[in-house]
Amino acid sequence: MMIRQFFLWSFLSYSFVCCATDNCINKESSEPHVFYQNNKSYNFSSYDCDCDKQRFISPTILKIESNDLNITLKNIIGHKGMDDSGILDWNNRPSLYFYSGSSTRTEAYMTLSIENKAIFIDCIYVSNRLKNLINTQYSFCGQHQLIVDELDLESLIPDFYLEPLFETTDYSLVDQHSLNQPFDIFIGKIDDLSIYRRYLSQNDYMSEEYDLIVSSKDKQYQFKNSKVYQRMTNESNFIGLDVITENHDIAFYDKKSLLKLLNTSTDKRDIQAYIQRDRATLYNEPNDKHSIKMYLVKGDIVIILDEYWDENNKLWFKVSYRSKKLGEIVKWIKSNAFNHF
Structure with missing residues (x-):
């Protein structure tokens, strides 16, 4: 878990976004990930913005690019309170990562697909640490969630009816x-x-x-x-x-x-x-x-x-x-x- 947390922190830096609307005064970019889908290569990257007067702990900006695609998504990934999220390679798939360090630790990987120049979540794989120190591990596929600005990743994690x-x-x-x-x-x-x-x-x-x-x-x-x-x-x-x-x-x-x-x-x-x-x-x-x-x-x-x-x-x-x-x-x-x- 510590390795994953270190990777996420180094990947997101502190996940700050500029207080201005679009322009970054100091732009900190992450190293892009290259994935192949539908016989095409796609670059997934994110960057943080630093304002002159103050910094906000809030989501970074996510970019997906290819020869015929250029998507910018805001307020989806980043750092907020005890929650972290980002983009990474999970089992050879581009995936969004969500982690919550609350009393019951939750970790989720959301695998992504690209269709008709849009980004979708195919499946969600969740690990939840319970009070008896056992992890539930469950998955959910089929929702095919379109990713748009301001999408709340935590709200997409389904309840696990077998948790009791x-x-x-x-x-x-x-x-x-x-x-x-x-x-x-x-x-x-x-x-x-x-x-x-x-x-x-x-x-x-x-x-x-x-x-x-x-x-x-x-x-x-x-x-x-x-x-x-x-x-x-x-x-x-x-x-x-x-x-x-x-x-x-x-x-x-x-x-x-x-x-x-x-x-x-x-x-x-x-x-x-x-x-x-x-x-x-x-x-x-x-x-x-x-x-x-x-x-x-x-x-x-x-x-x-x-x-x-x-x-x-x-x-x-x-x-x-x-x-x-x-x-x-x-x-x-x-x-x-x-x-x-």
């Missing part, structure tokens, strides 16, 4: 004996396919290093060492995964593509986690009325067999626990079993 799901789990504080214990975190379903993050230790959780697991009832496929965004739609539906490849390309996997990966996989489903609460009650069914006089305790390792949202939108997990006295126990637990609060 991420907040049900918290491994930011664990016992000493669990520091190097691997665990999986549920982050959503695409119909009957379950998506998990696999952390190999609590340190990996804190540094956001994980593999992504796509699982059916009996098999799983693992995306290793890949950056993955959960693709959403206008209707707040989770429809697939955007995977950043080693070549810095963006590959989209819908349900059909994910099923193909599962069909070729020889890995059996092996999703597990350990209990975070001092006591987690067991249930015969995913319903408050079906509790039993058995419970798990902090540190107990369970295999997660299934997930279920009840009519009140509460999440339950069907788990298997191996007891020394009773053998295998298969019951339901509430999702807060994996949260120490």
Whole structure:
């Protein structure tokens, strides 16, 4: 994150724009980026203006140029308060970058395309740091937003309807004996396919290093060492995964593509986690009325067999626990079993 912030600051300088209407007294230009689209090269650059009397922390001026194109855009990128934005090369695509250093840190990349001598945002890729120190990573494509003067980039970032799901789990504080214990975190379903993050230790959780697991009832496929965004739609539906490849390309996997990966996989489903609460009650069914006089305790390792949202939108997990006295126990637990609060 520090590298990206340094790049953005050096790229934007202090993002000042002149108090005059168009003329810059001292013009500070950034080094232009050259991108190729539609068999043409385009120069993307920005510059800051310095006034004689005073300086304003406000957006820089963005220019896009080619043989038959010359676009100047104002009040889109720059520095304001705890927010920064700019233009950069993100995975071989010209992209607008937005960063907000508020209580929940937000970072977004907005990939650009050029059509009919106009600039559009194709997709938005968002990373949001939550209070439990976990990052949500989601994407949104299809809006095809025209870029004009005064466009508020932050207003384009869609809400993530699965954010409450991420907040049900918290491994930011664990016992000493669990520091190097691997665990999986549920982050959503695409119909009957379950998506998990696999952390190999609590340190990996804190540094956001994980593999992504796509699982059916009996098999799983693992995306290793890949950056993955959960693709959403206008209707707040989770429809697939955007995977950043080693070549810095963006590959989209819908349900059909994910099923193909599962069909070729020889890995059996092996999703597990350990209990975070001092006591987690067991249930015969995913319903408050079906509790039993058995419970798990902090540190107990369970295999997660299934997930279920009840009519009140509460999440339950069907788990298997191996007891020394009773053998295998298969019951339901509430999702807060994996949260120490």
